[in-house]
Amino acid sequence: xxxxxxxxxxxxxxxxxxxxxxxxxxxxxxxxxxxxxxxxxxxxxxxxxxxxxxxxxxxxxxxxxxxxxxxxxxxxxxxxxxxxxxxxxxxxxxxxxxxxxxxxxxxxxxxxxxxxxxxxxxxxxxxxxxxxxxxxxxxxxxxxxxxxxxxxxxxxxxxxxxxxxxxxxxxxxxxxxxxxxxxxxxxxxxxxxxxxxxxxxxxxxxxxxxxxxxxxxxxxxxxxxxxxxx
Amino acid sequence: xxxxxxxxxxxxxxxxxxxxxxxxxxxxxxxxxxxxxxxxxxxxxxxxxxxxxxxxxxxxxxxxxxxxxxxxxxxxxxxxxxxxxxxxxxxxxxxxxxxxxxxxxxxxxxxxxxxxxxxxxxxxxxxxxxxxxxxxxxxxxxxxxxxxxxxxxxxxxxxxxxxxxxxxxxxxxxxxxxxxxxxxxxxxxxxxxxxxxxxxxxxxxxxxxxxxxxxxxxxxxxxxxxxxxx
Numbered sequence: 001x002x003x004x005x006x007x008x009x010x011x012x013x014x015x016x017x018x019x020x021x022x023x024x025x026x027x028x029x030x031x032x033x034x035x036x037x038x039x040x041x042x043x044x045x046x047x048x049x050x051x052x053x054x055x056x057x058x059x060x061x062x063x064x065x066x067x068x069x070x071x072x073x074x075x076x077x078x079x080x081x082x083x084x085x086x087x088x089x090x091x092x093x094x095x096x097x098x099x100x101x102x103x104x105x106x107x108x109x110x111x112x113x114x115x116x117x118x119x120x121x122x123x124x125x126x127x128x129x130x131x132x133x134x135x136x137x138x139x140x141x142x143x144x145x146x147x148x149x150x151x152x153x154x155x156x157x158x159x160x161x162x163x164x165x166x167x168x169x170x171x172x173x174x175x176x177x178x179x180x181x182x183x184x185x186x187x188x189x190x191x192x193x194x195x196x197x198x199x200x201x202x203x204x205x206x207x208x209x210x211x212x213x214x215x216x217x218x219x220x221x222x223x224x225x226x227x228x229x230x
Numbered sequence: 231x232x233x234x235x236x237x238x239x240x241x242x243x244x245x246x247x248x249x250x251x252x253x254x255x256x257x258x259x260x261x262x263x264x265x266x267x268x269x270x271x272x273x274x275x276x277x278x279x280x281x282x283x284x285x286x287x288x289x290x291x292x293x294x295x296x297x298x299x300x301x302x303x304x305x306x307x308x309x310x311x312x313x314x315x316x317x318x319x320x321x322x323x324x325x326x327x328x329x330x331x332x333x334x335x336x337x338x339x340x341x342x343x344x345x346x347x348x349x350x351x352x353x354x355x356x357x358x359x360x361x362x363x364x365x366x367x368x369x370x371x372x373x374x375x376x377x378x379x380x381x382x383x384x385x386x387x388x389x390x391x392x393x394x395x396x397x398x399x400x401x402x403x404x405x406x407x408x409x410x411x412x413x414x415x416x417x418x419x420x421x422x423x424x425x426x427x428x429x430x431x432x433x434x435x436x437x438x439x440x441x442x443x444x445x446x447x448x449x450x451x452x453x454x455x456x457x458x459x460x
Contacts, residue, residue: 092292
């Protein structure tokens with residue numbers, strides 16, 4: 001039976017789940033949830049995802065929301081050991097990143113939402129604490145490089161030999177930096193990591209719609225971003 | 231070998247880990263990290279918890295940070311099936327709450343930090359968007375009741391028969407509402423849930439230091455909170 005994925009390609013967590021389905025060669029059907037039509041708030045959809053968010057999946061009589069929950073469930077069910085090992089210590093090592101992500105890397109989207117998406121697409125004024133928020137964001141990027149990329153020592157998060165679900169979640173969030181157009185020069189390890197992760201064909205594939213969006217609506221895109229989107 | 235827990239009783243996630251150690255009868259030693267002395271930022275401590283946060287644990291040659299990571303690791307290692315079952319579907323059901331918590335229930339602490347702790351203890355002015363932030367917080371509390379307590383149908387999060395690690399994480403966060411002193415009358419299911427969870431002796435025990443703090447520094451505490459702290 002195929003996994004039913006409810007998603008939107010512009011959603012970072014939804015792309016991460018799309019990526020594991022493609023990488024794991026898990027049979028699936030895609031259902032696009034159109035935010036402009038408020039499809040995430042219909043009573044039918046809320047039976048699957050009560051929080052009204054994407055992604056969510058239906059697997060037979062099981063419905064699940066929250067992307068990290070789904071990534072772990074699929075990796076365990078389909079025994080994708082490289083993406084999420086069954087050893088409890090290795091799971092805990094990866095869980096450290098996955099838990100940190102929610103209030104760490106995820107900040108990229110909150111900053112993009114408040115300073116790019118809301119002002120540009122909804123006409124909502126940007127908050128006044130721009131300097132503070134961008135400074136905080138820099139701190140999170142530096143912390144990501146230091147703790148999880150070992151300041152360039154690690155090719156993948158926390159030094160795993162192959163990409164894991166932590167990397168899938170991280171890269172989908174990190175590409176939102178392109179919409180913010182901030183300078184990656186102070187973050188060479190992050191730049192190298194993005195280049196590597198986006199060279200994985202399946203990861204590149206699930207990003208094509210958001211790259212199209214970024215190239216259409218991103219302003220004065222830096223050459224480094226254009227190169228990374230190839 | 232005992233688990234070494236680095237914690238502070240005022241930290242919500244640290245209390246959740248303390249609670250599982252007590253409930254699971256897991257041998258452990260407590261190490262208090264004094265924030266006023268900046269003990270969370272020493273190079274020695276950052277070897278254990280590179281993000282400089284509490285809680286963290288050392289179990290032999292394994293060091294872990296992030297409370298949900300630690301809760302799952304301990305439940306799996308010590309086979310505390312009621313707290314976190316080994317079945318992957320049951321794990322996924324609980325993971326949904328645990329993932330939602332980071333940007334859901336955890337808002338209580340962010341609001342308390344910005345509008346109570348920083349102004350009161352560090353003299354930092356409170357943000358100007360008080361109404362917006364408290365309205366958002368009400369939304370999260372309502373969502374918690376609707377989705378995770380089934381609007382009063384569930385005694386524990388997502389209808390598990392016994393308390394799980396999701397409940398341990400949630401209750402430790404929810405008691406921070408006492409410092410905010412907001413009216414629980416619009417949230418009868420939350421009130422009932424807190425009453426039940428705080429009646430569990432081990433949960434009550436790990437809250438004694440924070441209840442002492444709340445009674446000392448909380449202003450004009452509502453009788454409902456004083457009753458819940460008994």
